[in-house]
Each structure stands twice: as structure tokens, then as C-alpha cells.
Amino acid sequence: MSPKSTLPIDVFPTWARFNDVDFVNAKLQEMDGKGIGLAAVNSYDLTETAAAEDEGNAKDLRHGEAEALLRIPHDLILSASTVEDYAKVDQNFRQLMESVGHNSTRGNILLYLLAHLVLSGRDASSPRGPASTPWTEYLKFLPRDVPVPTMWSEVERALLQGTSLEAALEAKFSSLSKEFDDLTEKSSVLPFWNSLFWEKGMVTIQDWILVDAWYRSRCLELPRGGDAMVPGLDMANHSHHPTAYYDEDDKDDVVLLVRPGTKVSAGEEVSISYGEKTPAEMLFSYGFIDSEFAVEGLSLPVKVLPDDPLGKAKLHIFGRSPSLKLSRSDGEINWQCPFAYLMCLNEEDGLEFKVLQGEDGGRELRLLWQEEDVTAQVGHFEDLIKNHTLCQIFRLRVVSVLHEVVSNHLVELSSEISHDQLEPLRLDGLVRDSRLQAAEQLRAIEAGVLESAAVAMDKQRTHLFADDHVVAYLGSMEASQNRQASGDEANDEDDFS
Incomplete structure (x- = not known):
């Protein structure tokens, strides 16, 4: 995709306001060594609130304005149901989904991301694309260089030889290549998508690797909505000691809330947990290793x-x-x-x-x-x-x-x-x-x-x-082998004579 298909992150608040993303008490801020993250606008002290033992108990607490940091409307959330609804509106995309036949949330969301990636980078001379959505613009804010190993150079990936990621990366690239070949074969016979994807070389396997990296590094599991990508919330960084958590309210909007039992000062980063993962899993999915990994x-x-x-x-x-x-x-x-x-x-x-x-x-x-x-x-x-x-x-x-x-x-x-x-x-x-x-x-x-x-x-x-059983077993095996050897020697002597 061309460089002009990207937008600077300082334009994001304008997009957010236009699409009803409510930064209630949070703002985007450059974080030391982490890039962009979310910071609290006001101070919060919930140390006297009993810390919930798990997310299930935490969500029972009142989702009041005093606790809310960020609210994202349900219509902006990219999930399996979002893709299905989009296919009902755009018949060309429905045809693509039916043809390629990815029967998984990940596969369908990747198709959606790829279509919107092409749509976000087209110019006036390009053929008519699929129906535009807020995600068409949102993709322009996402990085084209994601630090996950699938986007490392070949020389950089060589640094992982001997680690558990070596085999994982080999399997991942094989899977991505098969998926892309399948997409190429089945969509090239569809006139609309052949024109949009392949005639001018608009899509390459690097684009498929990119949308996979976006999904892997930004996908969250919502309590009711399942695996989903959530604009704005995906700006929140991970911490082994998170100060916030996300949930869905009674309108199915996604809210970021201050975690009970924590204290956050104005201007301080608010973080969430990406879950308990091994260092290799963290690097594979998110492109970094938590220094406080558990x-x-x-x-x-x-x-x-x-x-x-x-x-x-x-x-x-x-x-x-x-x-x-x-x-x-x-x-x-x-x-x-x-x-x-x-x-x-x-x-x-x-x-x-x-x-x-x-x-x-x-x-x-x-x-x-x-x-x-x-x-x-x-x-x-x-x-x-x-x-x-x-x-x-x-x-x-x-x-x-x-x-x-x-x-x-x-x-x-x-x-x-x-x-x-x-x-x-x-x-x-x-x-x-x-x-x-x-x-x-x-x-x-x-x-x-x-x-x-x-x-x-x-x-x-x-x-x-x-162990006594092992000693006895090995002893009997040795005795049996000795008898076998003696018998063989006797046979050899008879043959020689």
C-alpha cells in the first residue's frame, strides 16, 4: 500500500470524536519505550475498593462515569457478527466470503481487514471498491511495521533459530502462504475482486501477513462478543500489574474501567493485561517480552x-x-x-x-x-x-x-x-x-x-x-541377552567344526 494511505496518530482524536468514541477520562500519550499508550486525565484512588478476584466479579461493580476511562460504541467493534452484518450490506464482499470460505472468526476478520486496507489506499483512478466503513479510515492509523516476528526481516528471524519460535514461525509462514494462495485462486475468478486485488498488483502476501499481524497483536476477547478488535482500546499497553480492565455494558458498548484496588495519578499510563503467556507467546503475538513475566x-x-x-x-x-x-x-x-x-x-x-x-x-x-x-x-x-x-x-x-x-x-x-x-x-x-x-x-x-x-x-x-522394579526388569533383560549371546556362540562353534 502507498505511504499516503496512512495518517499520523495525532489526527486520531478527530476520528474518534466523529465516530462517538468517548475518551471519558483518558487521552493518547507517548510512553517511554512503548510508543503510544493511554494515560489518565484525572487521578483515581480505588485502593479502598475491594479488588475483585477476577474479571467476572469486577464487572459486577457499577460502571459509573467516575470509573470509566474510555467508551467505544458497539457499532465500531470488529467481530464475527460485524463481518456478517457487513456481508449483508455489501454483496461483493458476501461473494468473496462465500467463495474463499474461511469458516472462522479470524479468517473472516482478515478478509474484512484486507478489503478495507485496499479501500483505504485507493485513489480517484482506482475502480469502485467495497462499501466504506469507519474502519476504512481507522486502518490508516495502524502501523505498517508491527514488531511481531512474522514481520521481521529474514536476517532478524535467524536470531530466533534454536528457540521455540523457530518451529512456530515455520508453521505460521506455511499457514499464511497456503491461506494467501487459496485467496488468490478463489478471488481471481471473481471479476470485482480480481480487478481490485490482482490486476494492478494491489495485494501481495505481505499485505496478508500485515493484516494477520494486526489481528494477532490487537485482538481482545470480550466477555460476550468473543474475539474482537476494538478501536482506541487497542492503544492500551500491557502490564503485569494492570490498572484497568475492559468490559461490555448493557448497550454492548465496550468500556475501559479503572481496576478496583488500584491507584492512578493524572498523566499516568493506564494499562490492561494481555493474559498469562510465556515469553515466546508474548513475542509471537505482540512483538515484545514483558520484563515482569510471571x-x-x-x-x-x-x-x-x-x-x-x-x-x-x-x-x-x-x-x-x-x-x-x-x-x-x-x-x-x-x-x-x-x-x-x-x-x-x-x-x-x-x-x-x-x-x-x-x-x-x-x-x-x-x-x-x-x-x-x-x-x-x-x-x-x-x-x-x-x-x-x-x-x-x-x-x-x-x-x-x-x-x-x-x-x-x-x-x-x-x-x-x-x-x-x-x-x-x-x-x-x-x-x-x-x-x-x-x-x-x-x-x-x-x-x-x-x-x-x-x-x-x-x-x-x-x-x-x-527403582526396585526397574533394577529387576533390566537385570532380567541383561540375563536374557547373555543367554541369547551364549546360544549364538555355541551355534557358531558347531558350524565351524
């Missing part, structure tokens, strides 16, 4: 064992991408990987797959454990093995496999671009300081968690190796 953790992809003949069946029956989730709190490591227990079990242990007739008469794959159908419990094998005589052996297998996963990622994370390589790239502007700092921060956090996890898993392995 959750130290990461998620790593887990692959089936390369020599497992049941590997494909296990993946199919599990039904989702297997992952290892690690978290550290107060120095204690916790890990979750339901797939690992299924992954480490074999036919000789009592695991079996069968193709049986389903309730609809069709054939379907079923999972059996100890001759009992446990397809519905595929994610609960940690519980299913508890009463098995080889339970500790199974646990040892799981811990050993996951220790290898953690160790391998730790090795990958330790190999990074040297300072001698980075400095010329930074000086040439190919690597921006903010991206470098975010990548280094993520690497340090994840390396710390992985190191702690490796130590904890190693201790657990040592403990399991000392």
Missing part, C-alpha cells in the same frame, strides 16, 4: 520415534501436533507431554490398533490398551499405565526420550550468530536493535528453562534407574 516456559515440538512402526497410527489417533510444555516457577520445573506416554508404548506392552466399524457404519481407527478401547483417553496414558507392573519402566522410557528432546534443543540454542557477524548487520540496518534485544532476551530465558529441565529430568532418570 511464566517462564516454552513449548517444543515432539516427533515420533524414527523406528516406530506404529508412529503414523499414534499421530493419527492423537489428533493434534505433539508438544512438550516446560514451565519454571520459583525454581521448580514442571513438564507436560501427554503424547510421550503413547509414543513410548509398543505392541509387546499391550498397545494395539484396530480398524473397527463406527456408529455411523464407517470404518475408523481405534486404540486399545490391555485389550480395552481407550481411544477417548488417548491423552491420559500417564494415568492408564499407573497400575501396570512395568509402570516405572514406561516412565523411564518417557523421561529418557524427553531428556533427549530437551538436550538437543539446548545444543541448537547454544549456537548463535557471533558479535563479529552481528555488528556489521546492525550498522547496515539489517538487524534492528529492538529485534536483537528481544531475541537475546528470549534465548536467555529459554536456555535457562531448558538447562533446569535437563537437570531435573536427569535426576528423575537416576531415581528411576534405582
